[in-house]
Amino acid sequence: MIAVVERVAQASVSVNGRETGRIGKGLLLLLGVEKGDGEADLDYIVRKTAGLRIFPESSGGEGKAKMDLSVTDVGGEILVVSQFTLSGDARKGRRPDFSAAADPETAKIMYEKCIRAFRELGIKTAQGEFGGAMRVDSSGDGPVTILLNSRRLF
Secondary structure (H helix, E strand, O other): OEEEEEEEEEEEEEEOOEEEEEEOOEEEEEEEOEOOOOHHHHHHHHHHHHHOOOEEEEEOOOOOEEEEEOOOOOOOEEEEEEOHHHHOEOOOOOOOEOOOEOOHHHHHHHHHHHHHHHHHOOOOEEEOOOOOOEEEEEEEEEEEEEEEEOOOOO
8 A cells, every 4th residue: 555645734625626525734645555455554554644743843953843743643634535546657668557556446445444544543534536536736734745655665
């Protein structure tokens, strides 16, 4: 499972002009489910995302804020958007190969479990529309962007 986690001041997602999710301060999570991903992969992504200390608490010197708090510490929100293209392999040629992506039925189940897991942790969680042509708008905060891979390949 692959995730791109971006610290945001706000983010929203819409499908055909209809807003499906909006958050204020928090994290925008783009989620890619791959073949073979299971509960352990999901747990890794959820726990790592919820616990990432990427929000500022105190001055780290020279006017820079030290990143020391998690999304739960700051009462932030999470917007989860499915993005199978994170599984694209562009090492050969110019057209990405998406064969590592999970089939849509499996990916949708894992996506929905991810959203439930964040909510069970008490984090206000908004979502996109699985399989929809989505427009994602965000105001990055930092910028701070973290890549996660449940198989720890990077």
